[in-house]
Amino acid sequence: MTDQNQTSEPSTSEAPPVSAPVKSGRFGSLRRDPKGWLVALLGLGTPLAYVIAAGGSAVGFWAWQEGLAAVPWIVLTALLTLILAIAFVVFNRRKGRKTRWPLLGLGVLGTLGFLGYLMPYATAYVTLPAIHDITTDLADPPQFTALTLRADNWDDIPGADDSDMRGMNPRQRWATAHQDAYSDIRSVRIDQPVGVVIEKAKRLAEGRGWKIISVDPAAGNLEATDTVSLFRFKEDIVIRARAAENGAASIIDMRSVSRVGAHDLGMNAKRIRQFLSDLSGTTTASQ
Structure with missing residues (x-):
């Protein structure tokens, strides 16, 4: 017979421990957001690609033509990034899902900032003529003596197939396009002698x-070179001062020419407007 008073030994078996749920937190949420990562990488990668294309041209890693050729593809990628971001948001709404904005928003902001930076250049490319030689005197432009005018300066002037310019030579087409786009760029008169004006210009x-x-200063001439944009393009400038009113005043003309490229995107005209405004001590609006 078994002893009824015998106590049963306690069971040594225990229930397996239950692991606590791991909280993903903000960083875990980011890791589970491949769409956001894609938009962020593209949105930040496009301006970086532009800097590489321009900077590589500036330091001579490749020709400026190759750097510029990459820009349309970079812009296209930026536009596709915006379309992709919009598509992700619309898809999430239709599926009733919440859009994770940290990465997506970062990519969108990077893309919009990059496109906003390029917008003035794109507008100038579309609205201004493809010329690169701008002057205050179309009939008698100031001439370079220390610097050399580019050999192809009169090549590829637009309008050869335009009925309004039929029969015009390249220089005449240049003057016509110049006058239509930059009619406000003219000689300025300053009530100071030639030498004083040139010293101030310097x-x-x-x-x-x-x-x-x-x-x-005695001859009324100054020549200089300006370097512009991330591509480090060179643009040559000549300033001419001629005496007026028996030397008491001066008539100032200026010419600014891009060394490369067919289209200056309005940079030379902007330079002339701003410089002559400062030189004459007046304020004029620049396009």
Whole structure:
């Protein structure tokens, strides 16, 4: 017989431990957001690609033509990134899902900032003529003596197939396109002698960071080179001052020419407007 008073031994078996749920937190949510990562990488990658394309051209890793050729593809990628982001948001709404915005928003902001930076250049490309030689005097442009005018300056002037310019030579087509787009760019009169004006022009040019090539106050001539944009394009400038009113005043003309490219995107005209405004001590609006 079994002893009824015998106590049963306690069971040594225990229930398996239950692991606590792992909280993913913000970073875990980001790891589970492949769509956001894609938009963020594209949105931040497009401006980086532009900087690489321009910077590589500037330091000579590849020709400027190759750097510029990459820009349309970079812009296309930026536009596709926006379309992709919109598609993801619409898809999530239709499925009743919440859109994760940290990465998606970062990509969208990067893309919009990049496109906003390029917008003025795109507008100028569409609205302004494809010329690169801008001057205040179309009939008698100031001439370079220390610098050399580019050999292809009159090549590829637009309008050869335009009925309104039929029979015109390249220089005449250039003058016509120039007058239509930049009719406000004209000679200025300053009530100071030629030498004084050229010295003032030299100080203004140095303040802008231009490289002074030659300056002759007595002859009323100054030549300089400006470097612009991430591509580090060179643009040559000549300023001419002629005496008026027995030397008491001066008539100032200016010419700014891009060394490369057919279209200057309005940069030379903007330079002339701003410089002559400062030189004459007046304020004029720039396009």
